[in-house]
Amino acid sequence: MSAEVRHSWVDIRNWVHARILDRTYRPGDKLPRDEDIANELGCARSTVQRAMRDLSDAGIVERKRKGGTQVRAHPVTRATLDIPVTRNEVEQRGSVYGYQLLTRVIDEIPLAVMSKFSLRQSKQMLHVEALHLADQRPYILEDRWICTETVPEVMNVDLVEQSANEWLVHNKPYSHCDLRFYAVQADEYTARQLDAPLGSALFVMERTTWINLSPITTVRAITTPGYQLLTQI
Amino acid sequence: MSAEVRHSWVDIRNWVHARILDRTYRPGDKLPRDEDIANELGCARSTVQRAMRDLSDAGIVERKRKGGTQVRAHPVTRATLDIPVTRNEVEQRGSVYGYQLLTRVIDEIPLAVMSKFSLRQSKQMLHVEALHLADQRPYILEDRWICTETVPEVMNVDLVEQSANEWLVHNKPYSHCDLRFYAVQADEYTARQLDAPLGSALFVMERTTWINLSPITTVRAITTPGYQLLTQI
Known part of the structure; x- marks a missing residue:
């Protein structure tokens, strides 16, 4: 030069x-x-x-x-991933977004959730299941646990009208987030909700968030068959 | 403050x-x-x-x-992902790395590969299939096409001794990379190679790279059941 x-x-x-x-x-x-x-x-x-x-x-x-x-002697493929709010993702694809609350119940957290939050004993949290739709077809099944000790105000939110996904993003910023990507086979409940064949391979994005050291939420976004997460470098 | x-x-x-x-x-x-x-x-x-x-x-x-x-009005979950060379990934887990070449043949690229490289007509490329092992058990099945016009010297590489994954990372840097994550069901060949049940849900990391505008390689890293890609924010 x-x-x-x-x-x-x-x-x-x-x-x-x-x-x-x-x-x-x-x-x-x-x-x-x-x-x-x-x-x-x-x-x-x-x-x-x-x-x-x-x-x-x-x-x-x-x-x-x-x-x-x-x-770098041991080069890595380093990529930046943006995971938007599901409504925005659907709308950015040019589809009409829809949302349906399936479950909203206080329940004892299962072992898998205890371990995600590194909790030594079980406790009660808010369990929310919801379906996100694109052009009236299932798009993502959301399976979420929210810690009501950290987020007591979620009990007053109308989750029929607004998804927990959107409410949390806009009202409860996190300081720390664990992300996992993996594949699962559709069990009977998931297959029915996503209108997918029993046993089909589904891509899952799992997020667990904390504010300082307090758990906020852990969520599995289970996608319909064929879903791909893309990025470029 | x-x-x-x-x-x-x-x-x-x-x-x-x-x-x-x-x-x-x-x-x-x-x-x-x-x-x-x-x-x-x-x-x-x-x-x-x-x-x-x-x-x-x-x-x-x-x-x-x-x-x-x-x-940000529409907050996103933004994460940085590092995908290391498979050998390094296996060794960082404390396992013994192994590698096995399955296929190495010049062949007409299938439609899916044409479309990944945005090629309007088919051409011949080097098709390489290989198995990466952790502690002598299948870990990742690599299904790769290499453009021999862009990378003619790959024809002289002994891919029995060294994986195309490692050789390319150390010898053929790219200027652009497309990354995709998704799930597939194990077909008969994949299930046999990965020693996984037929039809199991497998997490796939797909990368397509170019140097300037010339295609280098496109690869599907098909993982064994239970594989998770992790990152933190």
């Missing part, structure tokens, strides 16, 4: 990335110091830092404590 | 996040200008900028062109 033009951090990022793609710098190699790159390319050191942070966020390089940068 | 202490960008980030968690600023609200926050808290404007970029990366706020910041 010519040092006479003023370079943006995106220019610097692309320049360094191109040197990694063409194998000038190989996995495990140290890159020149930010300062040396800045001097060579005639830009501010902060511009190089911004570029390096972007490459580091993308899993391409690793920044070391003492200021050095290294091409 | 006291203006007499020197605040790090993490302090500023936590301070703003706490104001969002306690609903001082609600979804859709505009936050004060970076400069005003900097003046109020007695820190540099660049420190506020760094904090805001972190909150923006996490999907909590949105930065606007003209320098304003807004609490």
Whole structure:
């Protein structure tokens, strides 16, 4: 690159990335110091830092404590995933959103939920099951437990009108979230609700959230056959 | 916060996040200008900028062109996913990694692969199937097509000794990647290879990569029953 033009951090990022793609710098190699790159390319050191942070966020390089940068020796595929509120996801697909409350009952949490929240003994929580629809067809079956100690106000929410998914997102921000993706076979109840063949393979997105150390909710979003979660890098 | 202490960008980030968690600023609200926050808290404007970029990366706020910041009106669950090379993933679990080449043949690509690469007509590519093992048990079945026009040197690689997964990661960086997650039912071949019941629900991670506009590879990593992809926010 010519040092006479003023370079943006995106220019610097692309320049360094191109040197990694063409194998000038190989996995495990140290890159020149930010300062040396800045001097060579005639830009501010902060511009190089911004570029390096972007490459580091993308899993391409690793920044070391003492200021050095290294091409990742064990590269990972690093992707950012956005999981929107289900209503928005359906509407962004151009479909009409629908919602149906199936269950809303205070109940003893099962062992699986105890373990998700790392609780040593069982307690009662609000169990909510609901169906999200796209163009009047089942889209996602929501199976959720809400901790009424952390979120007592949920007892006053009309979950027939508004999904717990939307209410929580807008009223109960979390500080920590565990995400899991996996596949399950449709049991009889799930197959009936999702109008899917018994035993079909269903993709599940599971989220468990806390505010500081208090559990808020754990939810399994069980999708209909054929559902795909996409992202790009 | 006291203006007499020197605040790090993490302090500023936590301070703003706490104001969002306690609903001082609600979804859709505009936050004060970076400069005003900097003046109020007695820190540099660049420190506020760094904090805001972190909150923006996490999907909590949105930065606007003209320098304003807004609490996201339609919040998303934004997560970063790291998918390591399968060998590293198995070894990080404390298991012994194994690998077995099943198929390695030049073949006409099927329609599904044409569509993934947005090709209008079929062509020949290298089809590779391989089994990754953890403690001698099937872990991931890799079903991969490699574009030999873009990567002719793959024809000289001994894929019995080294998986295409590892060879590509270390020798053929990509500039663009499509990622898809979904569930499939085990057909007869897959069930036999993964030693899983016929029809079981399997979680699939699919990646398609390009270097600039040239296709490199498309791969389905079909996991054994019970596999979960985890991340935290």
